[in-house]
Amino acid sequence: GAVVSQHPSWVICKSGTSVKIECRSLDFQATTMFWYRQFPKQSLMLMATSNEGSKATYEQGVEKDKFLINHASLTLSTLTVTSAHPEDSSFYICSARVMTGSYEQYFGPGTRLTVT
Amino acid sequence: GENVEQHPSTLSVQEGDSAVIKCTYSDSASNYFPWYKQELGKRPQLIIDIRSNVGEKKDQRIAVTLNKTAKHFSLHITETQPEDSAVYFCAARKYGNQFYFGTGTSLTVIP
Numbered sequence: 001g002a003v004v005s006q007h008p009s010w011v012i013c014k015s016g017t018s019v020k021i022e023c024r025s026l027d028f029q030a031t032t033m034f035w036y037r038q039f040p041k042q043s044l045m046l047m048a049t050s051n052e053g054s055k056a057t058y059e060q061g062v063e064k065d066k067f068l069i070n071h072a073s074l075t076l077s078t079l080t081v082t083s084a085h086p087e088d089s090s091f092y093i094c095s096a097r098v099m100t101g102s103y104e105q106y107f108g109p110g111t112r113l114t115v116t
Numbered sequence: 117g118e119n120v121e122q123h124p125s126t127l128s129v130q131e132g133d134s135a136v137i138k139c140t141y142s143d144s145a146s147n148y149f150p151w152y153k154q155e156l157g158k159r160p161q162l163i164i165d166i167r168s169n170v171g172e173k174k175d176q177r178i179a180v181t182l183n184k185t186a187k188h189f190s191l192h193i194t195e196t197q198p199e200d201s202a203v204y205f206c207a208a209r210k211y212g213n214q215f216y217f218g219t220g221t222s223l224t225v226i227p
Contacts, residue, residue, distance in 0.1 A: 034214060041220075042220070044205065046215075049214055093159060104162075105215060107159040109159045110157070110159055
């Protein structure tokens with residue numbers, strides 16, 4: 001149980017275009033989902049926390065207009081990278097928490113974004 | 117907020133030896149400390165965790181110790197094997213809040 005999927009697993013896009021990444025909890029309802037960004041050989045950096053039905057909370061330094069997060073249902077959160085630039089190329093990982101206050105967090109497999 | 121430091125950043129051990137990775141945290145209210153193993157291009161996998169009401173936890177070759185007073189916790193891997201080679205992350209969390217990750221340790225087990 002507690003499986004989280006992401007789609008696509010990898011994507012290449014041209015500079016200036018937008019890319020949408022989906023994060024789904026397959027066998028549980030996730031009240032909260034987290035979006036992380038990971039550069040090569042670096043740690044996971046939290047970008048934002050999204051709660052179903054409400055606006056996402058962004059970490060300091062993350063542009064909310066550039067990284068649009070929508071948590072439309074208890075099983076789906078999306079991250080849209082708008083007007084992508086080469087410096088947005090990274091590994092994006094989502095995670096989902098089963099219920100408010102739960103200790104455990106389940107990670108998706110990640111999405112490799114390359115902007116050319 | 118919480119600040120988690122992790123050492124060393126790289127670690128090489130001979131197969132069969134032990135490996136120890138240490139993390140410190142700053143927020144005394146943190147009460148959950150998981151360890152993740154991440155292979156290249158893959159998702160982090162939870163390998164062991166410990167809560168603040170416990171001082172030590174062991175699962176086969178993996179153990180974690182927690183010193184709440186000193187605000188540090190450690191991962192111990194015994195009888196290391198080549199498949200243990202990966203990047204390991206520690207994290208700290210307060211109940212209901214997000215995780216704060218350490219900077220990672222790249223472990224190489226030399227056959």
